[in-house]
Amino acid sequence: MFVYEKRLQYPIKIKNTNPKLAALIISQYGGPDGELGASLRYLSQRFSMPYPELKGLLTDIGTEELGHLEMIGAIVHQLTRNLTDEQIKTAGFDAYFVDRTAGVYPTAASGFPYSAASMACKGDLIADLTEDLAAEQKARVTYDNILRLSDDPDVNDVIKFLRQREVVHFQRFGEGLRLAKDRMAEKNNIYFTNPSFDR
Numbered sequence: 001m002f003v004y005e006k007r008l009q010y011p012i013k014i015k016n017t018n019p020k021l022a023a024l025i026i027s028q029y030g031g032p033d034g035e036l037g038a039s040l041r042y043l044s045q046r047f048s049m050p051y052p053e054l055k056g057l058l059t060d061i062g063t064e065e066l067g068h069l070e071m072i073g074a075i076v077h078q079l080t081r082n083l084t085d086e087q088i089k090t091a092g093f094d095a096y097f098v099d100r101t102a103g104v105y106p107t108a109a110s111g112f113p114y115s116a117a118s119m120a121c122k123g124d125l126i127a128d129l130t131e132d133l134a135a136e137q138k139a140r141v142t143y144d145n146i147l148r149l150s151d152d153p154d155v156n157d158v159i160k161f162l163r164q165r166e167v168v169h170f171q172r173f174g175e176g177l178r179l180a181k182d183r184m185a186e187k188n189n190i191y192f193t194n195p196s197f198d199r
Helices: 019-025 035-048 052-080 085-090 094-100 125-149 153-186
Strands: none
Touching (some): 019 052, 019 094, 019 125, 019 153, 035 052, 035 125, 052 125, 052 153, 085 094, 125 153
């Protein structure tokens, strides 16, 4: 089903090592609003989507998020390659280093490893698409926070690209939600606003 191009969606060439920054950016790899959770969320939700356009939307964005996961991994790797013992200690990267050396591991910046509990898959198209809108905004905010803390122009260039893709995904999910509501209205399917459920 997937075709793998052996290149990143956006070029990453980071000149300087910075384990302190890597320890923050890793959150977009395996944190609660990161790319791993996003890709799994969308690729899981697509199975219960009743309309082919929405299945396609979730597949498109889910696979793009896998590409973003690869990009975040590349950033973390480039920021931590060839570290000296002194850099590891002074940057506060020692706790991560003890467990993972400089391997790219799905974890949040706070140190909590990735958990599928951070992703939502309800099987209800309105609930899932609304969750997806929120997920894209949370990812955007995380990228905003990284940009506030990063002074590396090579890193910031890539983070700005990824942030912009979150905005585009938010817009596409908004279009998907409108399509879902229109389709449901055509079939007089009003379960998501049924007054008998709201008594």
